[in-house]
Amino acid sequence: MLYVFSFIFGSIAGSFLNSVIYRTYTGQSFLIGRSFCPACKKTLKWYELIPVISFLIQRGKCRGCSQKISPIYPLVEIISGLLTVGVVYFSISNCTGMCDKVYFLILRDLFAIYLLVVLFVYDLKWKLVPDKIILPAIGFFLIYNILLYLFNISDISIIDMIVGVLVGGGFFAAQFWISKGRWVGGGDVRMGALMGVILGWSDIVVALVIAYVLGSFISMFLLLWKKIGLQHRIPFVPFLAVSTLITMYWGEFIVQYYFDLVNILVGI
Numbered sequence: 001m002l003y004v005f006s007f008i009f010g011s012i013a014g015s016f017l018n019s020v021i022y023r024t025y026t027g028q029s030f031l032i033g034r035s036f037c038p039a040c041k042k043t044l045k046w047y048e049l050i051p052v053i054s055f056l057i058q059r060g061k062c063r064g065c066s067q068k069i070s071p072i073y074p075l076v077e078i079i080s081g082l083l084t085v086g087v088v089y090f091s092i093s094n095c096t097g098m099c100d101k102v103y104f105l106i107l108r109d110l111f112a113i114y115l116l117v118v119l120f121v122y123d124l125k126w127k128l129v130p131d132k133i134i135l136p137a138i139g140f141f142l143i144y145n146i147l148l149y150l151f152n153i154s155d156i157s158i159i160d161m162i163v164g165v166l167v168g169g170g171f172f173a174a175q176f177w178i179s180k181g182r183w184v185g186g187g188d189v190r191m192g193a194l195m196g197v198i199l200g201w202s203d204i205v206v207a208l209v210i211a212y213v214l215g216s217f218i219s220m221f222l223l224l225w226k227k228i229g230l231q232h233r234i235p236f237v238p239f240l241a242v243s244t245l246i247t248m249y250w251g252e253f254i255v256q257y258y259f260d261l262v263n264i265l266v267g268i
């Protein structure tokens with residue numbers, strides 16, 4: 001029951017994320033104003049706003065102008081629903097003792113994954129990282145994690161985060177500086193800083209490695225399938241978003257696995 005509720009909550013959140021993604025780009029407020037069809041500007045009725053279901057009933061078309069609705073919308077809703085279930089499940093099953101405080105962690109982690117979904121889609125769609133979203137988010141995690149640390153709920157300290165920001169932001173800032181902005185963009189630098197406040201300094205290195213491994217595999221795949229040429233620049237923030245998510249939950253496990261593997265190989 002809890003997980004059904006989590007999925008419904010997550011898909012509604014996903015529907016809100018869609019409007020954040022779209023309206024941030026067009027410069028509208030996402031707090032006021034009804035949702036409308038981007039093609040014919042028809043205001044959507046309540047039954048056209050039900051996550052996933054409306055899309056299926058309307059067969060992916062606007063009821064006003066029959067313009068095709070991008071499948072990205074229902075995908076964002078489904079993925080947000082599934083990720084919400086995942087966060088609730090992991091937080092509850094990982095909690096030992098003090099479980100009354102786990103809600104503060106769930107709240108933070110949900111905010112983190114919704115943010116990662118927005119940044120993922122935004123960069124994929126428009127090859128941009130919106131300052132209006134990422135800068136306040138960095139501030140939010142900084143303050144929220146300090147509070148959690150003071151109340152003994154989380155073990156990410158302010159030092160962890162500052163070093164994390166220096167490592168994550170600095171890693172991309174150095175590349176930006178060396179290449180004069182050709183290899184990475186300013187968005188990657190801010191993304192590195194965000195990862196620093198979400199993960200802390202120890203996990204950020206894991207996340208960067210995962211992002212590069214994922215990035216190389218997917219680029220190779222796309223090159224082989226001739227979807228892109230060698231000159232094509234693939235947006236990197238989606239990889240960073242995925243690697244941050246993986247590291248949030250499996251960072252320690254991956255590091256442990258890696259060292260076990262190295263030990264076995266060295267043993268041979």
Ligand SMILES: [Zn+2]
Nearest residue numbers: 037040062065
């Ligand atoms: Zn329309």
